[in-house]
Amino acid sequence: MSDNLTIAVIGAGGKMGMRVSANLMKTDHTVFYSENSPAGQERVTDAGRTLTATDDAVKVSDVVVLAVPDLALSAVSDAVVPLMKSGAILLTLDPAAAYAGLLATRDDIIQGVTHPCHPSVFVERHTPEEYADTFGGIAAKQDAIAAIESDSTVARDTLEAVVRVIFAPVVDVHWVTVKQLAQLEPTLVETIACMVGALLKEALDEAVNTMGVPEPAARAILLGHTQVALANTLKGDNPFSEACLIAMDYGREAIIKEDWKKVFRDDELDKNLARMLHLDHVSRK
Ligand SMILES: NC(=O)c1ccc[n+]([C@@H]2O[C@H](COP(=O)([O-])OP(=O)(O)OC[C@H]3O[C@@H](n4cnc5c(N)ncnc54)[C@H](O)[C@@H]3O)[C@@H](O)[C@H]2O)c1
Structure with a gap:
């Protein structure tokens, strides 16, 4: 079934x-x-693709x-789900709305969610295109995460085939539940990893603008040490020096709140999603 599928992309522009x-x-x-x-x-149309009315495409x-x-x-799922073919898959590219129970459902429609992992900071890159592709989906290899609300192996194979195409080149597709996908994205990667990235940028600005360190010097040492920090902690490359470990302890005491891991709790995830989706609160259907 995965060989020749009919696929609708809603929001194609x-x-x-x-x-x-572009990949499909x-x-x-x-x-x-x-x-x-x-x-x-x-x-x-500038990309050479032809537009189709949503209703015609979805049917x-x-x-x-x-x-x-x-x-x-x-709203879009409310409009399209009633028109879909029996047994078809409704695929969203972020778990927030699916986990919050905001998507229209139908007994004979399968809900799937996927998210690209983006190319790892440790991925092997060879060509300029691979180095330039930080987001993934063009030249650098990445993994993808997927969740499906069905036991059907045919549906799962179909979804995996689509995920492998839309985020290509894909190495592994990791299957999790919709809730686990929401614990990964937003919590692990947006709330924590992207926030830490933004904090690094703020720290760079502070060193340059407040402390007066020359920008090229601050940027060079920050980017090199960011790689070392990730390689040492997440890849086990080298131990940190004794002095560095003491400085890291000081940073943790001065910067991190003791109860920070609460962001993984269900009630905190709901708060985070409600803010992201502009809801008063998340109430699952
Ligand atoms: N942008 C990212 O980096 C990124 C990464 C991973 C996943 N996602 C997810 O992908 C999804 C899309 O996000 P995006 O950033 O591409 O959004 P976007 O705002 O860039 O694009 C959405 C497009 O949908 C169109 N659209 C809105 N309503 C429509 C309708 N009823 N019919 C047809 N088209 C309609 C809009 O005109 C727009 O062109 C979201 O679920 C997002 O969470 C985004």
Whole structure:
């Protein structure tokens, strides 16, 4: 079944829509591109793709990829799910709305969620294209995470085939539950990893703008040490020096709140998702 699928990309002119469409276009699958904003429509047609009305695309598709903003997922799923073919897969690219119970459901429609891992900081890169592809989906290898609300192996194989195409080149697809995917994204990677990235940038600005350290010097030592910090902690490359361990302890005491791991608790995840999805609170269906 995965050989020749009919796939609809809704929101095809957005950031993810353009990325997944560019990869789908290279396959033998039949792909329909739907987009409702004039700017997005222009991006789709400028890329040489033909627009199809959402209703027409959705009715005939084995997989409907919702590449619309998370805040629109509830309304768009309400509109498309009733039109979908029995047994088709509704695929979202972020777990927030699915975990919060905001997606329209139908007994004979399978819900799937996926998210690209992005190429690892440790991935082997050879070509300039691989070095330039920090997001993934162009040249650098990455893994992807997927969740599916079905026991059907055919549906799982279909979803995996689509995930491997839209985020290509993909090495592994890791299967988790929708809740686990929400614990990874946002909690592990946005709330923690991206926040730490933003903190590094703020620290760089502080060293340069407040302390007056020359920017090239501060940037060079920060970026090199960021690689060492990640390689030593996450890859086990080298031990930190005794002095560095003392400085790290001081940083933890001065910067990190003792109860920071609460961000993984269910009630905190719900708070985080409610903020992200502009809801008063998350109430699962
Ligand atoms: N941007 C990222 O880096 C990224 C990474 C991974 C996953 N995601 C997920 O991908 C999804 C899309 O995010 P994005 O950043 O690409 O959003 P975006 O705002 O860049 O694009 C969304 C597109 O959907 C279109 N759209 C909105 N409503 C529509 C409708 N009813 N019919 C047709 N088109 C419609 C918009 O005009 C826009 O072109 C979200 O679920 C997001 O969480 C985004």
